[in-house]
Amino acid sequence: MAGYILKRLFFMIPTLFVISVLVFVIIQLPPGDYLETYIAELESQGESVDPDRVNFLRAEYGLDKPIYEQYFVWASGMLVGDYGYSFEYGLPVNEVIGDRLFLTIIISVVTIIFTWAIAFPIGIYSATHQYSWGDYGLSFIGFIGLATPNFLLALVMLYLANVYFGTSIGGLMDPAYIDQPWRIDKFLSVLEHLWIPVVVIGTSGTAGMIRRLRANLLDELQKQYVVTARAKGLQEKKLVRKYPLRMSMNFFIADIGSLLPSVISGAEITAIVLSLPTTGPMMLNALQSQDMYLAGSFLMFLAMLTVIGVMLSDILLAMLDPRIRLQGGATK
Amino acid sequence: MADILTIKNLQVEFDYHNSRIPAVRNISFRIPQGRTVALVGESGSGKSVTAQAIMQILPKKAHVTHGSIRFDDPENGNSAEIVSLDPMGRQMRAIRGGRISMIFQEPMVSLSPVHTVGNQISEALLLHRDVSKSEAMRLSQDMLDRVGFPDPKRAINTYPFELSGGLRQRAMIACALVCRPAILIADEPTTALDVTIQAQILKLISDMQRELNMAVLLITHDLGVVANVADEVVVMYHGQIMESGMIEDIYRNPSHPYLKALMKAIPHFDMKPDERLTPVRHIESSVGELLRIDVDRELQANPVHLEVRDISKSFRIKKNPIFGKSAAPEIKAVSGIGFDVYRGECFGLVGESGCGKTTLSKILMKALSPDEGNIVYYDKTGQQGVDVLALEGDELFKFRRKMQFIFQDPFSSLNPRMTVFDIIREPLLIHEIGDLDYQREFVKELVRVVGLDPRFLNRYPHSFSGGQRQRLGIARALALKPDFVICDEPVSALDVSIQAQILNLLKDLRKELGLTTIFITHNLAVVNYIADRVGVMCRGRLVEIADRDSLFENPVHPYTQALLGAVPHPDLAKPLDFDSALESQASDPASWSAPFRCDESASLELHEIKHGHRVLREA
Numbered sequence: 001m002a003g004y005i006l007k008r009l010f011f012m013i014p015t016l017f018v019i020s021v022l023v024f025v026i027i028q029l030p031p032g033d034y035l036e037t038y039i040a041e042l043e044s045q046g047e048s049v050d051p052d053r054v055n056f057l058r059a060e061y062g063l064d065k066p067i068y069e070q071y072f073v074w075a076s077g078m079l080v081g082d083y084g085y086s087f088e089y090g091l092p093v094n095e096v097i098g099d100r101l102f103l104t105i106i107i108s109v110v111t112i113i114f115t116w117a118i119a120f121p122i123g124i125y126s127a128t129h130q131y132s133w134g135d136y137g138l139s140f141i142g143f144i145g146l147a148t149p150n151f152l153l154a155l156v157m158l159y160l161a162n163v164y165f166g167t168s169i170g171g172l173m174d175p176a177y178i179d180q181p182w183r184i185d186k187f188l189s190v191l192e193h194l195w196i197p198v199v200v201i202g203t204s205g206t207a208g209m210i211r212r213l214r215a216n217l218l219d220e221l222q223k224q225y226v227v228t229a230r231a232k233g234l235q236e237k238k239l240v241r242k243y244p245l246r247m248s249m250n251f252f253i254a255d256i257g258s259l260l261p262s263v264i265s266g267a268e269i270t271a272i273v274l275s276l277p278t279t280g281p282m283m284l285n286a287l288q289s290q291d292m293y294l295a296g297s298f299l300m301f302l303a304m305l306t307v308i309g310v311m312l313s314d315i316l317l318a319m320l321d322p323r324i325r326l327q328g329g330a331t332k
Numbered sequence: 333m334a335d336i337l338t339i340k341n342l343q344v345e346f347d348y349h350n351s352r353i354p355a356v357r358n359i360s361f362r363i364p365q366g367r368t369v370a371l372v373g374e375s376g377s378g379k380s381v382t383a384q385a386i387m388q389i390l391p392k393k394a395h396v397t398h399g400s401i402r403f404d405d406p407e408n409g410n411s412a413e414i415v416s417l418d419p420m421g422r423q424m425r426a427i428r429g430g431r432i433s434m435i436f437q438e439p440m441v442s443l444s445p446v447h448t449v450g451n452q453i454s455e456a457l458l459l460h461r462d463v464s465k466s467e468a469m470r471l472s473q474d475m476l477d478r479v480g481f482p483d484p485k486r487a488i489n490t491y492p493f494e495l496s497g498g499l500r501q502r503a504m505i506a507c508a509l510v511c512r513p514a515i516l517i518a519d520e521p522t523t524a525l526d527v528t529i530q531a532q533i534l535k536l537i538s539d540m541q542r543e544l545n546m547a548v549l550l551i552t553h554d555l556g557v558v559a560n561v562a563d564e565v566v567v568m569y570h571g572q573i574m575e576s577g578m579i580e581d582i583y584r585n586p587s588h589p590y591l592k593a594l595m596k597a598i599p600h601f602d603m604k605p606d607e608r609l610t611p612v613r614h615i616e617s618s619v620g621e622l623l624r625i626d627v628d629r630e631l632q633a634n635p636v637h638l639e640v641r642d643i644s645k646s647f648r649i650k651k652n653p654i655f656g657k658s659a660a661p662e663i664k665a666v667s668g669i670g671f672d673v674y675r676g677e678c679f680g681l682v683g684e685s686g687c688g689k690t691t692l693s694k695i696l697m698k699a700l701s702p703d704e705g706n707i708v709y710y711d712k713t714g715q716q717g718v719d720v721l722a723l724e725g726d727e728l729f730k731f732r733r734k735m736q737f738i739f740q741d742p743f744s745s746l747n748p749r750m751t752v753f754d755i756i757r758e759p760l761l762i763h764e765i766g767d768l769d770y771q772r773e774f775v776k777e778l779v780r781v782v783g784l785d786p787r788f789l790n791r792y793p794h795s796f797s798g799g800q801r802q803r804l805g806i807a808r809a810l811a812l813k814p815d816f817v818i819c820d821e822p823v824s825a826l827d828v829s830i831q832a833q834i835l836n837l838l839k840d841l842r843k844e845l846g847l848t849t850i851f852i853t854h855n856l857a858v859v860n861y862i863a864d865r866v867g868v869m870c871r872g873r874l875v876e877i878a879d880r881d882s883l884f885e886n887p888v889h890p891y892t893q894a895l896l897g898a899v900p901h902p903d904l905a906k907p908l909d910f911d912s913a914l915e916s917q918a919s920d921p922a923s924w925s926a927p928f929r930c931d932e933s934a935s936l937e938l939h940e941i942k943h944g945h946r947v948l949r950e951a
Contacts, residue, residue, distance in 0.1 A: 224441040230389050232456045232507070233429030236420055243444050321446055322491045 084293025123213030680863030
């Protein structure tokens with residue numbers, strides 16, 4: 001098993017390398033670079049631009065070098081934690097992203113936990129009480145959750161939170177705490193605001209997961225080994241936990257790989273509506289203005305999460321399911 | 333003997349929309365201590381529902397509406413009325429698995445694939461006995477030893493998918509017996525197993541029965557199995573008991589017409605050459621004009637229709653790059669197989685599961701390509717053979733018309749989203765035969781040929797029974813008017829009564845249309861009924877080949893002998909020799925006695941001992 005984990009870690013290296021090349025090529029694909037966009041913008045406003053200064057900037061940022069050299073500088077910088085320089089903000093990418101990354105991770109982790117905590121009991125209940133009123137009711141609510149656009153739900157929740165709890169509209173904390181050092185009351189303020197985006201972002205995911213868990217569990221509940229266990233005299237609750245639930249976990253674990261990036265990227269529109277200080281809105285903006293190092297870092301960040309998520313789910317699957325651990329695939 | 337289970341006037345009904353359909357109607361029987369009662373019937377006759385009612389594990393839609401099931405525990409004299417207990421209550425759970433245990437038909441799916449064998453066996457102990465975990469594991473290991481695991485210590489930590497079908501069923505039995513129940517309910521325990529394994533499992537069950545003084549309720553449709561192990565027989569049909577009594581009375585003197593009919597529907601070894609099976613329900617089939625047009629197939633100078641030479645095929649277990657299993661063993665699925673199939677005959681290919689018969693059939697159809705060997709097909713018009721394996725493109729496409737295939741599973745071999753008409757017409761469309769009017773007429777005729785009503789052409793496969801679907805599969809195979817048909821276990825998924833229908837149909841069609849067929853099966857009685865010549869396969873090799881009578885009267889190869897010896901006859905005068913079945917390692921080529929022994933050093937070849945009777949041995 002340890003060997004497997006090591007190998008799996010090793011496989012991440014070429015994967016991430018290929019992704020980094022792709023990301024770099026993609027952000028270089030649109031014609032021109034940040035400076036040209038910037039100049040065009042200035043000229044459209046009637047301001048003149050000193051060509052010397054442009055050339056100086058271009059040399060300063062290495063934009064005049066061939067593309068592979070630019071890639072090399074960027075990629076090797078990333079290895080030591082230097083993500084490059086954001087033109088738009090005039091700051092190193094690290095400093096631009098820093099706090100936002102932290103808040104994004106908090107929101108994502110809390111959302112995932114929220115999703116699981118709600119989806120699991122409901123999914124199990126729905127499957128074991130198929131076609132009961134409880135199942136119908138929960139399925140109905142689930143479908144509403146699936147069908148409601150996130151931004152709409154966000155607006156409704158903002159209104160309700162403001163009217164009934166007096167929470168300030170938008171943001172992840174009271175405006176007074178923005179750019180303040182972390183203190184206990186700032187933390188409390190974050191908690192007070194956090195539940196809205198968590199509910200908004202988590203709803204559709206929760207609803208989807210309930211449906212999938214229900215379907216998977218229903219399949220497993222039909223299986224012969226469940227009858228075998230029942231014939232042993234096992235209590236129904238223990239039985240469901242030990243056999244079918246365990247078997248229906250595979251899909252759920254395989255889901256982790258796509259869960260991390262989808263929670264983070266799926267939250268972007270919501271983040272804009274709620275004006276959350278997370279990474280989503282910033283990434284959209286960086287892509288629009290060709291702020292290449294910032295955009296590249298974001299994309300790499302998402303890719304890294306995907307790769308780590310897939311690796312985690314692979315390792316968990318191998319631990320959980322002996323068929324994956326012990327059987328090699330036979331081919332014709 | 334005291335009766336430990338008494339069933340009186342039991343009625344079980346299923347909710348179906350707003351009405352209730354009875355599945356078990358007013359049945360009464362009893363199970364005496366230490367005896368075996370066989371519950372016999374076709375699928376859908378209510379045998380399994382009866383067992384589920386005893387265990388209180390009926391599906392949600394089913395209810396016991398009437399009657400009683402009394403269980404008198406011989407251990408402590410307690411008596412319980414099972415019907416009145418709460419199915420999920422403490423008392424019922426103590427009986428279920430503790431005092432009455434059950435084993436199921438499919439050893440492949442009856443055990444959880446993600447829990448170890450030890451875990452699943454000891455679970456029953458932990459539920460019903462006051463033992464510690466380590467004690468439970470020790471007892472489980474003990475039990476595995478008793479049910480014949482070669483290495484119980486290792487077996488306890490294996491997962492079910494690492495075991496063969498026979499060992500899985502043994503694990504299942506260990507699971508059921510570890511708590512020393514008073515009654516074991518065995519629901520078709522050997523139906524999914526090969527005959528030699530079946531004999532071993534039946535022997536194991538009766539040994540354990542004697543040891544634990546346990547009653548067995550054996551549910552089966554196989555009258556051969558019943559004849560060999562049961563003390564009493566209960567025959568069910570449509571949820572009702574047709575006949576019940578001691579085995580001697582039932583077999584020597586069946587009185588109910590249903591049982592008589594059932595007995596006549598089973599192929600056995602003492603059939604006269606022209607004797608026909610009588611299906612329980614008859615089907616009318618008639619070959620019409622469109623199909624008959626080509627039936628002018630007089631024998632040619634060259635009687636050989638298909639020539640198979642030295643076919644070998646290996647599969648490689650994919651090397652697992654992640655877990656780094658170093659050796660990638662090559663498995664010889666088929667090695668050095670050669671035989672001729674003569675025009676118009678039925679060539680039976682017999683062997684246990686995994687012996688390579690299906691692989692071979694796929695190679696013949698060019699669905700798989702062999703590593704070596706060649707296949708020559710002789711057309712009825714010319715002497716010049718066609719090298720089947722070299723065919724490609726247009727020639728292969730044209731050749732496809734000549735050879736067709738009938739599949740084992742009538743459920744998965746018909747597309748559920750196509751109507752019957754579309755399914756049978758599809759080959760005609762692919763090969764662009766005729767216009768719509770012709771196709772419609774021809775499809776109607778094909779459906780009549782297999783004894784179905786052409787009015788059903790617009791229905792979908794799900795509205796047909798297993799036997800009817802298999803007939804649709806046959807109609808589809810005939811649509812291209814093939815000369816050669818390969819039937820891969822066409823009756824093994826069907827009930828005995830249906831089996832007789834299909835076998836008779838295939839027999840008649842072969843005669844009327846002059847078809848050459850290869851009939852693949854694991855059932856020796858079936859092959860005896862339908863085949864003219866028989867090849868016996870084991871571990872990818874053809875070990876014996878002969879015409880039917882020589883093979884069944886004078887089997888030479890030890891494997892053939894073991895195979896024939898393990899078939900349970902539905903005849904009390906011919907009991908199975910269980911001891912030799914348990915001892916035999918017949919399917920292991922290394923254990924065959926000289927000169928048949930097959931190991932690295934041996935150079936074996938098919939040796940002719942009589943005209944047309946050849947056997948694999950050292951030259």
